[in-house]
Amino acid sequence: GQNIDQPTEMTATEGAIVQINCTYQTSGFNGLFWYQQHAGEAPTFLSYNVLDGLEEKGRFSSFLSRSKGYSYLLLKELQMKDSASYLCAVREEGGSYIPTFGRGTSLIVHP
Amino acid sequence: GAGVSQSPSNKVTEKGKDVELRCDPISGHTALYWYRQRLGQGLEFLIYFQGNSAPDKSGLPSDRFSAERTGESVSTLTIQRTQQEDSAVYLCASSLGLLNAGELFFGEGSRLTVL
Numbered sequence: 001g002q003n004i005d006q007p008t009e010m011t012a013t014e015g016a017i018v019q020i021n022c023t024y025q026t027s028g029f030n031g032l033f034w035y036q037q038h039a040g041e042a043p044t045f046l047s048y049n050v051l052d053g054l055e056e057k058g059r060f061s062s063f064l065s066r067s068k069g070y071s072y073l074l075l076k077e078l079q080m081k082d083s084a085s086y087l088c089a090v091r092e093e094g095g096s097y098i099p100t101f102g103r104g105t106s107l108i109v110h111p
Numbered sequence: 112g113a114g115v116s117q118s119p120s121n122k123v124t125e126k127g128k129d130v131e132l133r134c135d136p137i138s139g140h141t142a143l144y145w146y147r148q149r150l151g152q153g154l155e156f157l158i159y160f161q162g163n164s165a166p167d168k169s170g171l172p173s174d175r176f177s178a179e180r181t182g183e184s185v186s187t188l189t190i191q192r193t194q195q196e197d198s199a200v201y202l203c204a205s206s207l208g209l210l211n212a213g214e215l216f217f218g219e220g221s222r223l224t225v226l
Contacts, residue, residue, distance in 0.1 A: 042217035
């Protein structure tokens with residue numbers, strides 16, 4: 001099974017940069033995913049990392065280090081609409097391929 | 112449809128009653144997943160379908176929970192003799208196939224409140 005850990009809550013200022021960390025322990029790694037979930041809405045897929053390194057997609061980037069069991073989601077030029085919960089999910093090798101989600105990090109962006 | 116559709120969006124029921132939650136996945140998506148999200152908590156995996164088959168039911172919280180899928184399309188999650196602890200948002204998601212699990216497309220969820 002997996003153990004996924006991420007901070008419960010973070011706050012940041014509009015226009016700034018914020019890094020949301022996720023650490024995990026798994027017996028066989030097969031991919032890490034980040035999702036965004038606005039209050040009362042469905043989670044939406046943000047990024048997927050399976051190899052070490054940084055994946056950039058517009059204002060959002062996701063980094064993975066498999067040897068350290070560590071990932072982060074980097075949000076640049078923060079906007080008020082980025083206030084949401086950010087969920088880290090890890091997929092294990094073999095078995096059902098179903099990702100296990102962390103509890104999520106609630107990000108509050110203030111003016 | 113264009114996205115994953117779930118119904119009802121809100122359901123309030125009395126303890127002990129049965130409820131049925133429905134999910135219409137994206138057309139052509141062979142894999143379908145049910146998750147539960149309690150207030151302020153992460154997503155708890157319940158069950159998945161590959162086609163109409165559910166190979167692993169161990170995520171279902173108790174034998175009061177069951178799910179089925181027909182025609183590789185619509186799925187229903189049934190909770191019998193509901194308890195207050197069942198109150199949560201039940202999220203359905205679909206993906207092109209099992210190997211695409213992780214890149215999930217979620218519905219808006221069915222919010223269940225058991226009084």
